[in-house]
Amino acid sequence: MVFPLKTPILLLDFIKYILAYLIVLVNTFCYNFLVNHLINLIRRMFMKKAYFDIVKEYECDVLVAGGGVSGFSAAVCAARLGARVILCDASGMLGGTATSGLVGPFMTCYDHKGEKQIIKGFFNEVVDRLVAEGAAIHPSVCKNNMSYSGYRMKGHDGVTPFSSEKLLLLAEELCLEAGVKILYHSRVIGCECNNDRIEAVYISTPAGVEEIRAKNYIDTTGSASLAEKAGAEVVFGDENGAVQTATTFFQITGVNKEALDAHMRDNYEMRARFFMDEIEKARKEGKFPCGTPKLRIYETVDGIWKVNMAQQDDYFNDTDTESITKAEIYQRKQIPQLFDFLKNNIPGLEDIRLLNSASEIGIRESRRIVGKTVFTGDDAINSRYADEQIAVCSNSIDIHLKSEVKYVVCEKNYYIPFSCLVSKNIKNLLAAGKCLSADKYAFAAVRVMPPCFAMGEAVGIAAAIASKQRISACDVNVKEIQKQIIDNGGYLELDS
Template identity: 35%
Template sequence: MSDMLETISHTWEIPLRATVDVAVIGGGSAGVAAAAAAARNGASTVLVERYGFLGGTSTAGMVGPFMTSYTPDGKRQLVGGLFQEVIDRMVAMGGAVDPGTTEAGSAWASFIELGHANVTPFHVEALKMATLEMVCDAGAQIRFHTSFVDVVMDGERIRDIIILDKAGLGLLRPKVVIDTSGDGDIAAKAGAPFEVGRREDGKMMPVTLFLTIGNVDDARVEVWMREHEQLHPGERLFECIVKEARERGEWTLEREFLNIYREPTPGQWRVNSTRIQNVDGTNPDDLSRAEIEGRRQAWELIRFFRSHCPGLEHAQLIATGTQVGVRETRHILGDYVLNGQDVLEGHKFEDGIAQCSYPIDIHDPQGPRGRLEGIHADHYEIPYRCLVPRQVNNLLVAGRPISADHEGAASARVIPPCYATGEAAGTAASLSIQQGMTPRDLDVKLLRTRLREQGAIV
């Protein structure tokens, strides 16, 4: 029997669905910001999203809270613009806590000090509504329940985007494409070079299925942690309980402590404690395995909470993510590659379009622990060149797969900089069309000025 994969050839007649200035592929954090920014700057814009709601990892994956959008000392905001607008909308709905009021080491931050000041606790449903309103108010068209399939190239330019929805295959014909797929899917299909995971071996950080639990005794959890801190400074929440349970064979997860974050509703906490290793987020077989294992681990956690953890004896599982949260897949190679030294030393760039202070946060691809290393400055910048992939002329990349190495991406992957790079990409796409040039040739001074006018911090 032949080991070759069987294939067939089939010809499709694919109708043109829309001709637009800007097509944004992926309605997560970066995609929401990119679509709103492009539309507000006068570009006819379509946002393609596979689910029936926006927010991506933060809603479908339930990943929260948003990590810090401030300097490490909490004295200066680093990410404003559309990111802050989404927060303001949620706060007005009673669905979030403004990061200007949350402190490091608090229950909002899972009692973590480093890199966890000024986090943003939020409700998933509030975020779904806030992002939807912002994109619709901006005038962008949203195509829900629509998946990206492929690109049609004209030399080094994307001519068409092939999509799939309930009506079948269709074409979008944009002038500029923004890849906010989370995995660099469009850039990869278009021929842009990329790396996967760690440069030395290609291994990627583990994935996590988030869950929300209710019926927690908030006060008892906080009292336990404060009392424990006096006896075992530096240990994380329930770390000693997990260690003892592992020794007795009562804990099987590849985690050394419990990461749970208080939510705006009393008694409700977000859980970031499952861990599934050796998952390639671009491989459907791996993703299927991860979803199965993640849900098994979620119920193992519930049983452990009830039997071992003070304050969680009556915890109830409220919800699990629609999908696992993926930390790392492709790193698209752009005109500049952000690296770990840039992050740690707080490098600034003439074409900086976003600011960030989150530590290098690497979840070990081969073990239960990781690396959380704070930067040696108040912030670093992400240059516009990290959004401009090589070898494709009318494409920008925003969000998690921007041009960064394993260490650089381990900081820039969190939600606030994803909004910031998305807003920059959407603004740049619109301006480049108005100026009659490719995004690569856009005057970055013009872009930085426009971003400031919009309330972004650059």
């Protein structure tokens, strides 16, 4: 009897087995795909993971976002302690409003009596190097009622006139000397966060989107842009969302200093010091179409004078593209008109020449973080936080509104606490300069540049210590920060 071959049956079973196996593989793949997709969705929702096509990746100990005076101070001071530091800035230069904004002089670094320098440390090093190059006037020389202090009668002892161009070059030199990696034209556009920590920051560059992973992060953008992208608690302006008015600077030469000094000596009233009567008269005659009610003029170095358009007649939001564009155009348009007014109405300015104008508007107030502490005007008045101070200041409360300027000279020195530079809900995020956690009164006092230098130095030190000890910046012992500030030549005593 002949039995049929079983080979076709075995082949059929084999094919069935393969098909079953493929079905299992497909099901497993689909399952894994769906699970992974779901996980990614959850990560996007809860980890704030930004998804970009990354063209380049960096790793460092400390990332500083924003290269203004607080930013490059933080970067240099962190790098000098051995930290690997990257400093990124959206523009093509360091110094922020002090360079691209032409803002100056540095406001007072002296005590409330105008007798003793109290903001020192890294700020002092910058000033001394500028003075040595003939690019600044030492604050000890500058007193109230001088051309260097804008002929102001109070609150301007110990200001520092400086060259914006030389400051830019010095800032780069200091960063490169310390080993800081500078990334220009790099704007923060997103963050990857894990619970209460930043894992990575994404920057938009001419090459595309690049990723920076650091142990600790510092926001010195002036508008808390990094903090906002990371989901940190931030506020905009005061309790009503109102901010101080912005301003634009321009520089002139050809001032007859003797004639201008004589004019100011003969006119002691504040209105005269701001040319308010001349402005009011010209406006009535239809010869002053600008919105500003006052102007300020400051002598710097090399025969260059800075003109501050001062109080403006409108508010602008620098976090809104249309608003800030409107501000840039509106204020830049006024410069020729203001120049002509000065030339035709003020003794000593008959032969002035327009040297240049700021490439960016001077923003006084924007977003800032909510920190472990919200530094208040009452804290400053009562000199609180003696146990955690990272700077001592005497700067006046100076609030610029559309209708008025609220200016209060502080009658004693006060502290800036470290806890107002620490994010409330992101452990490895610090902030300095105009990004600090403060109410409108304290902010209006310490938003000027010498305190910003001091805050930058403090957070740079803190971030370097945290990275070295493998802890979050919020957990650094403030005593270690204070010790390093003093080692840097800083001053932390309140005095009387």
